[in-house]
Amino acid sequence: MKFLMVLFAVLGTVICAPLPEAAPEIAVSSGATVDGKGETKTDTYMDNADANKDGQLSIDELLEASGSFLPFDVIIDAFKMADKDTDSYLKGEEVGAALEEAHLLATMEIAKVTAADDTDENGKISGEEAKNATDIMTNPEHFEEDFATADADKDGELSGAEIITFIVLQQSKRLSGDNDAFLKPADNDGDNKVNLEEVTTAVKGYTPKAVIEEAFHQADANNDGFLDAAEHLLYKQLEGSLIAAAFNTSFVEVDEDMDGLLNLSDTLKLAESLQIDGIDGAFVSTYFDLASRSEATLIDQQEAVEFLTTGKTGIPQLFEEFDKDASKTINSDEASAMAVELALDAEPFKAAFAAVDKDANGELSPFELRAALVDYDQKSAATAAEASA
Ligand SMILES: *[C@@H]1O[C@H](CO)[C@@H](O)[C@H](O)[C@H]1NC(C)=O
Numbered sequence: 001m002k003f004l005m006v007l008f009a010v011l012g013t014v015i016c017a018p019l020p021e022a023a024p025e026i027a028v029s030s031g032a033t034v035d036g037k038g039e040t041k042t043d044t045y046m047d048n049a050d051a052n053k054d055g056q057l058s059i060d061e062l063l064e065a066s067g068s069f070l071p072f073d074v075i076i077d078a079f080k081m082a083d084k085d086t087d088s089y090l091k092g093e094e095v096g097a098a099l100e101e102a103h104l105l106a107t108m109e110i111a112k113v114t115a116a117d118d119t120d121e122n123g124k125i126s127g128e129e130a131k132n133a134t135d136i137m138t139n140p141e142h143f144e145e146d147f148a149t150a151d152a153d154k155d156g157e158l159s160g161a162e163i164i165t166f167i168v169l170q171q172s173k174r175l176s177g178d179n180d181a182f183l184k185p186a187d188n189d190g191d192n193k194v195n196l197e198e199v200t201t202a203v204k205g206y207t208p209k210a211v212i213e214e215a216f217h218q219a220d221a222n223n224d225g226f227l228d229a230a231e232h233l234l235y236k237q238l239e240g241s242l243i244a245a246a247f248n249t250s251f252v253e254v255d256e257d258m259d260g261l262l263n264l265s266d267t268l269k270l271a272e273s274l275q276i277d278g279i280d281g282a283f284v285s286t287y288f289d290l291a292s293r294s295e296a297t298l299i300d301q302q303e304a305v306e307f308l309t310t311g312k313t314g315i316p317q318l319f320e321e322f323d324k325d326a327s328k329t330i331n332s333d334e335a336s337a338m339a340v341e342l343a344l345d346a347e348p349f350k351a352a353f354a355a356v357d358k359d360a361n362g363e364l365s366p367f368e369l370r371a372a373l374v375d376y377d378q379k380s381a382a383t384a385a386e387a388s389a
């Protein structure tokens, strides 16, 4: 079930690592590659990228040309580093410098990913390793096809530039093609751009206030107060790493005994400090039991991140929709309505309800509802397996 997958979604952590010995050749636009030896020729790249043929490159032109070859933050950072005279255009030697910088940043990214995700330390990322790697697997729905496409030498693993291809594919199929998926839900007035207010509304329940503002500010490359498609993709990416950083800072502050674990009252303080729209004290108190993956009453940082940034999805979302009497429990009538809406088989779902309702009071707490859905899922998977055997 999709909402359970969302419930268990995790954010990647950022780890720094040394450069690998041999720098790989990396594609920076169609037909243009950089090998990291400081001899980059820019003719082919300029042919591709300089859309208005004014002999210089704006950040938008760079994003258009390289958006399906390099991660967005690599493009933006390379642009900033190379734009020495800070006139917001790359010209002459700045173009080659930007491509060299992009190569260096992409190579560092490969090293970082390999250090973090290559658990068997063979220098490559296998399919299983990639599936566990929440820093690069950002689009589970397209995992199989993106992994297969990125695996250029078809050895079943990703290494070198293949890792960059995978990251970019997962981020967005193509700059313009994925535009809709990112932009449409947030874009209230249909102008194909989003302002800070629209972004704030779109991420309600997920993102600390300060992170929204910082990511917006950084992503708005041309400072016009709006994010266009390319900038919005960059926003999404920045948001992820800034959320990780914000949790890092706030977690340490509330974890007074510094054991890396938070109880309910610590978590209330964490929520207060992060200011995530909709994730207030009442929310934390009601759903805290869901925060731990086990039955523990203390949660670690990863669990805190998951709990507070996916707060509006999964079980809380079901409560919002089906707990009509706002009792913070689901009674059997409410459960029946939910079964109909989610197209669950009535009888097995009733059985799951009864099985978890240990005190037989006819009401399920959020924690019990989750257990009931897990129980239902497991039993129906088993039944389906039997039927097909
Ligand atoms: C993936 O994660 C699971 C659960 O933590 C672990 O058991 C498994 O060994 C990991 N697989 C790889 C290839 O790292």
Ligand SMILES: *[C@@H]1O[C@H](CO)[C@@H](O)[C@H](O)[C@H]1NC(C)=O
Binding pocket: 013, 014, 015, 241, 244, 245, 248
């Ligand atoms: C968060 O903290 C961990 C452990 O201290 C560190 O490795 C990681 O780089 C930090 N992440 C961010 C985004 O600051």
Ligand SMILES: *[C@@H]1O[C@H](CO)[C@@H](O)[C@H](O)[C@H]1NC(C)=O
Binding pocket: 254, 255, 256, 257, 258, 263, 264, 265, 266
């Ligand atoms: C929660 O943990 C903090 C230390 O992090 C401790 O001071 C506090 O007493 C605990 N609260 C409860 C209700 O256990």
